[in-house]
Amino acid sequence: MKKLENLVATLLAVYAIILTLCIAIYAIFKLLEVDITLATNLLLWSAAIFAPIAVLMTYTSWREQKRAEVLAQIAMNLREKINQEVGEIRYLLNFIDNIKNIKSGSINTLDQNVEKIVKIKKCLSKDLGILSLELDKDNNCFLKMIDLLNLIENVLRIRGFGIADEKLINTCLSINYTSLYGELVEQLEKIALYRFEDD
Known part of the structure; x- marks a missing residue:
């Protein structure tokens, strides 16, 4: 107004x-x-x-105004998708936390989890990328989520070759997913309400 x-x-x-x-x-x-x-x-x-x-x-x-409407719609859709995938991402992070203990015979579990993360990335990455570019904020939560999804996929794919890359695993687990998820949802709600910057 x-x-x-x-x-x-x-x-x-x-x-x-x-x-x-x-x-x-x-x-x-x-x-x-x-x-x-x-x-x-x-x-x-x-x-x-x-x-x-x-x-x-x-x-x-x-x-x-039209740009704001489009971004608000993307934010609402992304929030719904994120809420659907939050449990799967937590499961994958717990899986990675125990990945060193997984025997190489559990390759089916690894393959299934790689498929899960690829599906999640396909579902979320486009909208995360659009919002990251449009809002042009340094070090924003959209880029952090994309990085986390890429890290999860890399850890799982490398483990599929029988390698447990501790540095990569620790980098992945050092991200506070609960905090990132909360920040992401908060940003999406602001965008959905046409508030792109803190007033």
Whole structure:
């Protein structure tokens, strides 16, 4: 609502400035005894100048509003998807926590878990990437979630070759998923309510 009020106020201010200039020029013409029809045409000209300026400013405002609507829809869809996958991601992190103890004979379990993380990444990555690019925030939770999903997949794929890369496992487990999930949901709710930055 504030943006609409600001736009109306700006449009009125622009028109007032144009009208004031035209009236000043009209007064100058009157003092110089210039033809009155020229002065009248000048006032009409002010309205003609104002129309495209108003259209341009309104279009810019509409474009920002449309962008906000699209991002809000993506955020609502992503929140729903994240809530559906939260249990699976927790399961995979617990699995990785115990991955050193998994015997190489459990390759079916590893394969199933690789399929799970690939499915989760396919479901979430596009929307996470769009929001990360559009909101352009450094070190944001969208990029952190993409990194976590990539780390989980890498740990599982490498373990499928019989290697338990402790450094990679520790990096994956060092991410506080509960905190990241909470931050992500909070950001998605803000976007869904058209609040892209902290007020």
